[in-house]
Amino acid sequence: APPLSVTAATVLYEEREPSGAPISPVPYDKRETYETSETGVGGGSAAAGLRGLVGAAVERLSLADEVAAAKFGTASPITDPEREWRLLDDVTERSAAIGLDPRTGVRFFQAQIEAGKTVQRRLHARWLADPASRPRERPDLATELRPRLDALTPRILRLLRQAEPVRRSSTGCRAHLAAARAEVEARTRLDALHRDALTVALTPVCEIPVA
Numbered sequence: 001a002p003p004l005s006v007t008a009a010t011v012l013y014e015e016r017e018p019s020g021a022p023i024s025p026v027p028y029d030k031r032e033t034y035e036t037s038e039t040g041v042g043g044g045s046a047a048a049g050l051r052g053l054v055g056a057a058v059e060r061l062s063l064a065d066e067v068a069a070a071k072f073g074t075a076s077p078i079t080d081p082e083r084e085w086r087l088l089d090d091v092t093e094r095s096a097a098i099g100l101d102p103r104t105g106v107r108f109f110q111a112q113i114e115a116g117k118t119v120q121r122r123l124h125a126r127w128l129a130d131p132a133s134r135p136r137e138r139p140d141l142a143t144e145l146r147p148r149l150d151a152l153t154p155r156i157l158r159l160l161r162q163a164e165p166v167r168r169s170s171t172g173c174r175a176h177l178a179a180a181r182a183e184v185e186a187r188t189r190l191d192a193l194h195r196d197a198l199t200v201a202l203t204p205v206c207e208i209p210v211a
């Protein structure tokens with residue numbers, strides 16, 4: 001399979017054209033995602049079942065780069081409590097609708113939000129310290145980025161629900177998660193900042209009790 005692309009922003013500051021200009025991002029609708037047959041439903045391996053979830057968490061973290069760019073140098077703080085409440089309300093409702101314990105959905109999303117804020121804070125610190133590394137464009141939070149974050153929400157919840165058999169395995173969950181993460185990282189360029197954030201994002205996977 002061809003290597004899966006991380007979204008633009010992650011690649012942006014890791015890989016530069018010789019001119020120093022960032023490599024042009026892959027349009028969002030052209031990016032590969034980790035879903036479909038890799039969800040582990042219908043005979044896929046346990047690690048494959050978690051791979052979709054890990055991939056979706058990586059996608060969400062990559063969007064945090066763009067959110068950081070949207071907020072950098074503006075009056076918008078990294079934490080927006082009202083947006084978080086709305087998102088977690090949406091998560092609660094959608095979880096119930098697909099038979100996932102809403103507490104599970106909420107706890108997982110709290111970790112995704114926290115991980116994303118870690119990315120934003122660390123990028124802002126980097127950009128403050130090193131003006132040459134600053135993003136050249138400021139995407140729009142309301143019209144561009146939040147709709148993309150929202151589009152990921154139902155997919156992430158579905159993957160979390162589908163991963164229940166693996167998550168239920170007290171002995172196997174961690175091993176399968178590590179394997180899934182290794183597979184995703186083998187195909188995805190992540191720097192130390194994003195690897196740390198991914199650890200935060202994935203912490204609940206094997207910790208949330210499955211009913």
Ligand SMILES: O=C(O)C(=O)C[C@]1(C(=O)O)C=C[C@@H](O)C=C1
Binds near residue numbers: 067084146
């Ligand atoms: O939407 C934003 O403003 C974001 O920064 C994204 C996000 C999220 O991960 O969904 C993270 C932090 C904010 O407190 C609210 C939401």
